[in-house]
Amino acid sequence: xxxxxxxxxxxxxxxxECIKRVAKRIxxxxxxxxxxxxxxxxxxxxxxxxxxxxxxxxxxxxGREYDMLLTxxxxxxMSLVAMAINSMGGDARSFTGSQAGVITDQSFNKARITSxxxxxxxxxxxxxxxxxxxxxxxxxxxxxxxxxxxxxxxxTTAVALAAALGADVCEIYTDVDGVFSADPRLVPTARKLHxxxxxEMLELAAxxxxxxxxxxxxxARRFNVPxxxxxxxxxxxxxxxxxxxxxxxxxxxEQAIIAGVAHDTSEAKVTVVGVPDKPGVAAQIFRTVADAxxxxxxxxxxxxxxxxxxxxxxFTLPVGDGRKAITALHKVQEAIGFESLLFDDQIAKVxxxxxxxxxxxxVTAVFFEALSQVGVNAEMISTSEIRISVVCRADVVKDAVAxxxxxxxxxxxxxxxxxxxxxGR
Amino acid sequence: xxxxxxxxxxxxxxxxECIKRVAKRIxxxxxxxxxxxxxxxxxxxxxxxxxxxxxxxxxxxxGREYDMLLTxxxxxxMSLVAMAINSMGGDARSFTGSQAGVITDQSFNKARITSxxxxxxxxxxxxxxxxxxxxxxxxxxxxxxxxxxxxxxxxTTAVALAAALGADVCEIYTDVDGVFSADPRLVPTARKLHxxxxxEMLELAAxxxxxxxxxxxxxARRFNVPxxxxxxxxxxxxxxxxxxxxxxxxxxxEQAIIAGVAHDTSEAKVTVVGVPDKPGVAAQIFRTVADAxxxxxxxxxxxxxxxxxxxxxxFTLPVGDGRKAITALHKVQEAIGFESLLFDDQIAKVxxxxxxxxxxxxVTAVFFEALSQVGVNAEMISTSEIRISVVCRADVVKDAVAxxxxxxxxxxxxxxxxxxxxxGR
Numbered sequence: 001x002x003x004x005x006x007x008x009x010x011x012x013x014x015x016x017e018c019i020k021r022v023a024k025r026i027x028x029x030x031x032x033x034x035x036x037x038x039x040x041x042x043x044x045x046x047x048x049x050x051x052x053x054x055x056x057x058x059x060x061x062x063g064r065e066y067d068m069l070l071t072x073x074x075x076x077x078m079s080l081v082a083m084a085i086n087s088m089g090g091d092a093r094s095f096t097g098s099q100a101g102v103i104t105d106q107s108f109n110k111a112r113i114t115s116x117x118x119x120x121x122x123x124x125x126x127x128x129x130x131x132x133x134x135x136x137x138x139x140x141x142x143x144x145x146x147x148x149x150x151x152x153x154x155x156t157t158a159v160a161l162a163a164a165l166g167a168d169v170c171e172i173y174t175d176v177d178g179v180f181s182a183d184p185r186l187v188p189t190a191r192k193l194h195x196x197x198x199x200e201m202l203e204l205a206a207x208x209x210x211x212x213x214x215x216x217x218x219x220a221r222r223f224n225v226p227x228x229x230x231x232x233x234x235x236x237x238x239x240x241x242x243x244x245x246x247x248x249x250x251x252x253x254e255q256a257i258i259a260g261v262a263h264d265t266s267e268a269k270v271t272v273v274g275v276p277d278k279p280g281v282a283a284q285i286f287r288t289v290a291d292a293x294x295x296x297x298x299x300x301x302x303x304x305x306x307x308x309x310x311x312x313x314x315f316t317l318p319v320g321d322g323r324k325a326i327t328a329l330h331k332v333q334e335a336i337g338f339e340s341l342l343f344d345d346q347i348a349k350v351x352x353x354x355x356x357x358x359x360x361x362x363v364t365a366v367f368f369e370a371l372s373q374v375g376v377n378a379e380m381i382s383t384s385e386i387r388i389s390v391v392c393r394a395d396v397v398k399d400a401v402a403x404x405x406x407x408x409x410x411x412x413x414x415x416x417x418x419x420x421x422x423x424g425r
Numbered sequence: 426x427x428x429x430x431x432x433x434x435x436x437x438x439x440x441x442e443c444i445k446r447v448a449k450r451i452x453x454x455x456x457x458x459x460x461x462x463x464x465x466x467x468x469x470x471x472x473x474x475x476x477x478x479x480x481x482x483x484x485x486x487x488g489r490e491y492d493m494l495l496t497x498x499x500x501x502x503m504s505l506v507a508m509a510i511n512s513m514g515g516d517a518r519s520f521t522g523s524q525a526g527v528i529t530d531q532s533f534n535k536a537r538i539t540s541x542x543x544x545x546x547x548x549x550x551x552x553x554x555x556x557x558x559x560x561x562x563x564x565x566x567x568x569x570x571x572x573x574x575x576x577x578x579x580x581t582t583a584v585a586l587a588a589a590l591g592a593d594v595c596e597i598y599t600d601v602d603g604v605f606s607a608d609p610r611l612v613p614t615a616r617k618l619h620x621x622x623x624x625e626m627l628e629l630a631a632x633x634x635x636x637x638x639x640x641x642x643x644x645a646r647r648f649n650v651p652x653x654x655x656x657x658x659x660x661x662x663x664x665x666x667x668x669x670x671x672x673x674x675x676x677x678x679e680q681a682i683i684a685g686v687a688h689d690t691s692e693a694k695v696t697v698v699g700v701p702d703k704p705g706v707a708a709q710i711f712r713t714v715a716d717a718x719x720x721x722x723x724x725x726x727x728x729x730x731x732x733x734x735x736x737x738x739x740f741t742l743p744v745g746d747g748r749k750a751i752t753a754l755h756k757v758q759e760a761i762g763f764e765s766l767l768f769d770d771q772i773a774k775v776x777x778x779x780x781x782x783x784x785x786x787x788v789t790a791v792f793f794e795a796l797s798q799v800g801v802n803a804e805m806i807s808t809s810e811i812r813i814s815v816v817c818r819a820d821v822v823k824d825a826v827a828x829x830x831x832x833x834x835x836x837x838x839x840x841x842x843x844x845x846x847x848x849g850r
Contacts, residue, residue: 057512073497080494083488
């Protein structure tokens with residue numbers, strides 16, 4: 001007996017059949033004696049269809065009205081889920097983000113949750129009802145306008161409600177069995193991870209793993225909300241995401257050193273060629289990019305060629321922002337005095353993530369040996385305490401991911417500590 | 426310069442092109458110097474599509490969740506209209522029924538507006554903005570649940586907002602040029618009516634004319650809101666609906682005696698055969714029907730056959746309620762002691778409406794002469810001060826409507842006072 005928050009994504013409520021299956025699952029959880037608060041995304045392609053409609057009437061896809069438009073999708077799915085439950089004899093009540101007390105700042109299209117006051121949810125739960133909440137949306141504290149949390153925001157809604165309600169777990173339902181050691185479409189031997197630390201999931205999400213929205217994991221870590229990522233199409237245990245120190249009952253296997261391999265083909269590389277190698281120039285370049293509201297990811301500055309006194313600076317950013325970056329930089333070319341700009345969208349980023357690598361030397365060596373054995377050249381490198389990322393050509397991403405997956409013993413179940421055991425090679 | 430409330434129905438905002446045309450029209454009204462508050466219905470078939478979805482997940486098409494579902498349609502259309510206006514350089518802001526202050530009772534699916542507190546609308550208008558409001562929906566005063574006003578409720582939203590804001594006119598935009606003297610699909614010579622009294626429009630709406638929702642006219646009469654029904658596809662003047670005493674500038678033609686002919690093929694007739702002709706029996710029958718929450722329209726009791734001491738009672742009701750009525754009456758057959766039940770869905774109701782008939786004798790005679798000349802038999806008759814209705818066979822409805830339309834001089838523009846002028850024939 002406890003309080004469970006469940007979040008069902010768009011593919012889990014894609015049509016009437018899916019909705020009925022989800023309703024049945026929610027009923028089972030309620031009948032097992034738990035209090036249940038459900039967060040739903042819009043059905044399947046609804047949000048994309050609304051965006052298409054918006055494009056037909058306006059070139060400006062942002063702002064107050066656009067947010068209002070997009071929130072219709074979750075309103076539809078949440079009421080259908082509630083109706084399905086009620087027709088099975090349950091007592092379900094649906095709530096918009098606003099009704100559920102999801103308070104945000106005023107940043108339309110990418111609002112941040114500032115507080116959650118789930119008084120109506122708590123009251124409905126106290127009456128024994130199942131509560132269904134529209135994900136992805138809230139209401140701004142100051143103007144009472146409807147806001148959206150940005151793509152994938154339903155994960156954040158679920159975690160934020162779980163934190164505010166003091167839920168025992170936030171179950172994130174999706175169409176796969178959990179978080180995998182690599183994308184199974186690229187690596188058929190990828191396996192489901194049983195547990196991850198928040199930090200690992202954060203790095204995975206930031207490195208291209210699509211399974212959870214980055215901000216939802218940040219939120220879960222901050223409020224220590226246990227997340228259970230699992231499939232709405234099976235009863236299998238999925239992947240638990242918790243703090244490092246959390247003990248899970250019956251868990252005896254040592255935490256793996258490496259969690260998995262992530263990849264991301266959604267970025268492009270911009271190279272500023274022939275930059276005068278003197279203090280302040282790099283700052284000028286990144287100020288220009290920041291002023292254009294572009295989020296850059298990796299940065300590399302080549303060693304200066306002594307003869308010319310010039311260097312090259314490369315950075316990566318979402319491929320969709322490439323044009324904006326080039327335009328902004330061209331405007332300051334004369335002022336900064338660089339020679340030219342290169343744009344390359346045929347890149348991929350491959351990342352190895354594992355909290356265990358902090359205390360195990362030699363991970364970096366194995367990493368680059370594995371890549372070189374399949375002829376993958378690392379064009380850019382970036383690391384954190386628990387991650388190594390490289391940029392390579394897009395057409396070798398599969399080879400790179402597979403080679404790393406094998407080299408770190410992720411292919412075979414539970415074998416990671418054997419193949420790679422901190423031997424320092 | 427004034428305050429204009431405009432309501433656009435589903436066919437006026439059916440797709441992106443329609444929405445852009447509506448946006449342009451709204452902009453023109455604003456540029457002419459008026460304050461503008463717009464009420465929109467859901468796009469085209471959106472509501473029907475939502476109902477189809479609901480049917481797939483639940484057999485129960487009513488209640489809190491169903492209302493929440495249906496309100497999504499107006500949320501979509503209102504934000505698209507606002508986006509279209511903003512992309513043309515206007516300043517439009519959309520508001521849900523709840524945000525617009527449309528307060529209702531707690532009757533889901535057929536809520537009644539109890540008050541309108543349009544503070545946010547007034548504030549936005551004061552800032553020069555165009556306000557776009559979701560029709561058909563409100564929020565219940567006690568539970569803060571979202572409610573809907575029933576089919577056609579957007580008309581009522583528009584009139585209620587016009588009353589609360591003190592608007593100069595409530596323009597109802599539709600896909601025809603106004604209110605006609607008969608359905609043009611049945612009577613090609615039907616003509617647009619320039620003005621009607623509230624009472625006439627009430628009788629027309631109650632008699633099958635689909636152009637305005639009955640409750641919106643009741644609301645307009647109560648608060649004396651002038652309604653202008655017109656086409657969103659042309660710039661023509663439409664039909665003005667006002668109080669009898671309202672003078673319209675430049676209007677010299679005397680108000681016509683007969684406004685028009687309406688018909689309704691959506692009802693069925695139930696006959697209770699062989700009812701004991703004694704006091705209280707009819708009351709028992711209609712109590713049974715009322716307890717089943719069925720709205721009956723016309724009632725006829727035949728003259729009792731002296732020999733048997735029994736009579737027949739017939740009444741009409743929406744054809745969809747027929748099964749419910751028969752079931753309810755069968756249950757009390759023994760207690761009441763009637764002989765049998767007849768159900769007939771091949772009927773039509775034809776009505777002649779005109780405030781002028783109050784003071785003109787002979788209308789009834791012309792009415793029945795016209796019907797008899799085309800061989801139409803009146804099976805049931807009902808009258809009010811400004812209306813005569815008959816039930817006839819469904820397959821002669823066109824003949825009946827056309828005959829009445831001609832007999833009362835409605836075919837030729839402005840000729841009604843000539844052909845029928847209270848001559849008492």
